[in-house]
Amino acid sequence: MNWLTVLGLVAGVCTTSAIIPQLYKAWRSKKVADLSPKMFFILTMGVGLWTVYGVLRDDLAIILTNGISFSLNATMLVLYFRYKTKN
Protein backbone atom coordinates (compact mmCIF):
# COMPACT_ATOMS: atom_id res chain seq x y z
CA MET A 1 0.00 0.00 0.00
CA ASN A 2 1.69 3.23 -1.12
CA TRP A 3 1.46 6.36 0.98
CA LEU A 4 -0.89 8.06 -1.50
CA THR A 5 -3.42 5.30 -0.78
CA VAL A 6 -2.86 5.84 2.94
CA LEU A 7 -3.52 9.58 2.45
CA GLY A 8 -6.80 8.75 0.67
CA LEU A 9 -7.80 6.32 3.42
CA VAL A 10 -7.11 8.87 6.21
CA ALA A 11 -9.02 11.56 4.28
CA GLY A 12 -11.92 9.13 3.74
CA VAL A 13 -12.05 8.14 7.42
CA CYS A 14 -12.09 11.87 8.38
CA THR A 15 -14.89 12.89 6.02
CA THR A 16 -16.92 9.75 6.82
CA SER A 17 -16.58 9.92 10.61
CA ALA A 18 -16.82 13.72 10.96
CA ILE A 19 -20.55 13.62 11.62
CA ILE A 20 -20.21 11.29 14.65
CA PRO A 21 -19.46 14.11 17.18
CA GLN A 22 -22.58 15.96 15.94
CA LEU A 23 -24.69 12.81 16.19
CA TYR A 24 -23.43 12.25 19.76
CA LYS A 25 -24.03 15.90 20.77
CA ALA A 26 -27.60 15.84 19.41
CA TRP A 27 -28.34 12.48 21.03
CA ARG A 28 -26.98 13.68 24.42
CA SER A 29 -28.46 17.18 24.45
CA LYS A 30 -31.70 16.44 22.56
CA LYS A 31 -31.22 20.02 21.23
CA VAL A 32 -31.15 20.56 17.45
CA ALA A 33 -32.65 24.02 16.98
CA ASP A 34 -29.42 25.56 15.62
CA LEU A 35 -28.86 22.75 13.11
CA SER A 36 -29.87 23.04 9.44
CA PRO A 37 -31.82 19.95 8.29
CA LYS A 38 -31.23 21.06 4.69
CA MET A 39 -27.51 20.42 5.18
CA PHE A 40 -28.07 16.83 6.30
CA PHE A 41 -30.70 16.23 3.61
CA ILE A 42 -28.40 17.45 0.78
CA LEU A 43 -25.46 15.53 2.29
CA THR A 44 -27.53 12.35 2.52
CA MET A 45 -28.58 12.73 -1.13
CA GLY A 46 -25.00 13.51 -2.19
CA VAL A 47 -23.35 10.54 -0.50
CA GLY A 48 -26.24 8.38 -1.72
CA LEU A 49 -25.41 9.37 -5.29
CA TRP A 50 -21.69 8.76 -4.61
CA THR A 51 -22.60 5.24 -3.40
CA VAL A 52 -24.49 4.55 -6.66
CA TYR A 53 -21.49 6.00 -8.55
CA GLY A 54 -19.17 3.62 -6.67
CA VAL A 55 -21.41 0.61 -7.45
CA LEU A 56 -21.49 1.48 -11.17
CA ARG A 57 -17.69 1.94 -11.19
CA ASP A 58 -17.19 -1.17 -9.04
CA ASP A 59 -15.03 0.88 -6.61
CA LEU A 60 -15.23 -0.63 -3.11
CA ALA A 61 -13.56 2.39 -1.40
CA ILE A 62 -16.19 4.80 -2.77
CA ILE A 63 -19.02 2.37 -1.94
CA LEU A 64 -17.87 1.78 1.65
CA THR A 65 -17.06 5.39 2.67
CA ASN A 66 -20.19 6.84 1.11
CA GLY A 67 -22.43 3.98 2.20
CA ILE A 68 -21.40 4.55 5.82
CA SER A 69 -21.80 8.32 5.40
CA PHE A 70 -25.28 7.75 3.98
CA SER A 71 -26.44 5.81 7.04
CA LEU A 72 -24.84 8.29 9.49
CA ASN A 73 -26.37 11.33 7.77
CA ALA A 74 -29.77 9.64 7.49
CA THR A 75 -29.59 8.86 11.22
CA MET A 76 -28.83 12.52 11.91
CA LEU A 77 -31.94 13.52 9.94
CA VAL A 78 -34.08 11.10 12.01
CA LEU A 79 -32.65 12.51 15.27
CA TYR A 80 -33.26 16.06 14.03
CA PHE A 81 -36.96 15.53 13.34
CA ARG A 82 -37.46 13.47 16.50
CA TYR A 83 -35.94 16.09 18.82
CA LYS A 84 -37.23 19.10 16.89
CA THR A 85 -40.82 18.13 17.56
CA LYS A 86 -40.04 17.40 21.24
CA ASN A 87 -38.52 20.86 22.02
Added chain:
Amino acid sequence: MNWLTVLGLVAGVCTTSAIIPQLYKAWRSKKVADLSPKMFFILTMGVGLWTVYGVLRDDLAIILTNGISFSLNATMLVLYFRYKTKN
Protein backbone atom coordinates in the same frame (compact mmCIF):
# COMPACT_ATOMS: atom_id res chain seq x y z
CA MET B 1 -19.65 13.67 -21.18
CA ASN B 2 -21.21 10.31 -20.27
CA TRP B 3 -23.95 10.09 -17.71
CA LEU B 4 -21.67 8.44 -15.11
CA THR B 5 -19.60 11.63 -15.15
CA VAL B 6 -22.79 13.65 -14.77
CA LEU B 7 -23.74 11.47 -11.75
CA GLY B 8 -20.34 12.17 -10.19
CA LEU B 9 -20.69 15.91 -10.84
CA VAL B 10 -24.17 16.08 -9.27
CA ALA B 11 -22.97 14.05 -6.26
CA GLY B 12 -19.95 16.35 -5.93
CA VAL B 13 -22.06 19.51 -6.11
CA CYS B 14 -24.38 18.08 -3.40
CA THR B 15 -21.64 17.11 -0.96
CA THR B 16 -19.71 20.36 -1.59
CA SER B 17 -22.68 22.72 -1.30
CA ALA B 18 -24.49 20.91 1.54
CA ILE B 19 -22.90 23.09 4.21
CA ILE B 20 -24.22 26.34 2.69
CA PRO B 21 -27.68 26.17 4.39
CA GLN B 22 -25.93 25.64 7.76
CA LEU B 23 -23.57 28.55 7.11
CA TYR B 24 -26.56 30.76 6.23
CA LYS B 25 -28.57 29.65 9.29
CA ALA B 26 -25.64 30.32 11.66
CA TRP B 27 -24.92 33.68 10.03
CA ARG B 28 -28.60 34.74 10.26
CA SER B 29 -29.37 33.42 13.76
CA LYS B 30 -25.94 33.97 15.34
CA LYS B 31 -26.85 30.81 17.32
CA VAL B 32 -24.43 27.87 17.24
CA ALA B 33 -24.81 26.23 20.65
CA ASP B 34 -26.28 22.97 19.25
CA LEU B 35 -23.54 22.58 16.62
CA SER B 36 -20.51 20.34 17.13
CA PRO B 37 -17.26 22.18 16.27
CA LYS B 38 -15.49 18.81 16.22
CA MET B 39 -17.57 17.84 13.16
CA PHE B 40 -16.47 20.92 11.21
CA PHE B 41 -12.87 20.56 12.39
CA ILE B 42 -12.63 16.91 11.27
CA LEU B 43 -14.44 17.72 8.00
CA THR B 44 -12.07 20.62 7.31
CA MET B 45 -9.07 18.35 7.92
CA GLY B 46 -10.58 15.57 5.79
CA VAL B 47 -11.36 17.71 2.74
CA GLY B 48 -7.98 19.39 3.17
CA LEU B 49 -6.31 15.98 2.89
CA TRP B 50 -8.54 15.15 -0.12
CA THR B 51 -7.34 18.39 -1.78
CA VAL B 52 -3.68 17.37 -1.25
CA TYR B 53 -4.61 13.92 -2.60
CA GLY B 54 -6.15 15.53 -5.69
CA VAL B 55 -3.04 17.69 -6.26
CA LEU B 56 -0.72 14.68 -6.02
CA ARG B 57 -2.97 12.70 -8.41
CA ASP B 58 -3.39 15.74 -10.69
CA ASP B 59 -7.20 15.31 -10.54
CA LEU B 60 -8.92 18.66 -11.05
CA ALA B 61 -12.38 17.38 -9.98
CA ILE B 62 -11.06 16.23 -6.58
CA ILE B 63 -9.03 19.45 -6.14
CA LEU B 64 -11.96 21.75 -6.98
CA THR B 65 -14.73 20.04 -4.97
CA ASN B 66 -12.58 19.53 -1.89
CA GLY B 67 -10.87 22.90 -2.14
CA ILE B 68 -14.27 24.63 -2.09
CA SER B 69 -15.43 22.37 0.76
CA PHE B 70 -12.29 23.25 2.70
CA SER B 71 -12.98 26.99 2.52
CA LEU B 72 -16.70 26.56 3.36
CA ASN B 73 -16.00 24.31 6.36
CA ALA B 74 -13.20 26.59 7.59
CA THR B 75 -15.63 29.54 7.33
CA MET B 76 -18.15 27.58 9.40
CA LEU B 77 -15.51 27.04 12.09
CA VAL B 78 -14.75 30.79 12.18
CA LEU B 79 -18.48 31.60 12.50
CA TYR B 80 -18.86 29.01 15.25
CA PHE B 81 -16.11 30.46 17.45
CA ARG B 82 -17.19 34.04 16.73
CA TYR B 83 -20.83 33.48 17.71
CA LYS B 84 -20.09 31.00 20.50
CA THR B 85 -18.19 33.62 22.50
CA LYS B 86 -20.89 36.23 21.84
CA ASN B 87 -23.81 34.12 23.22
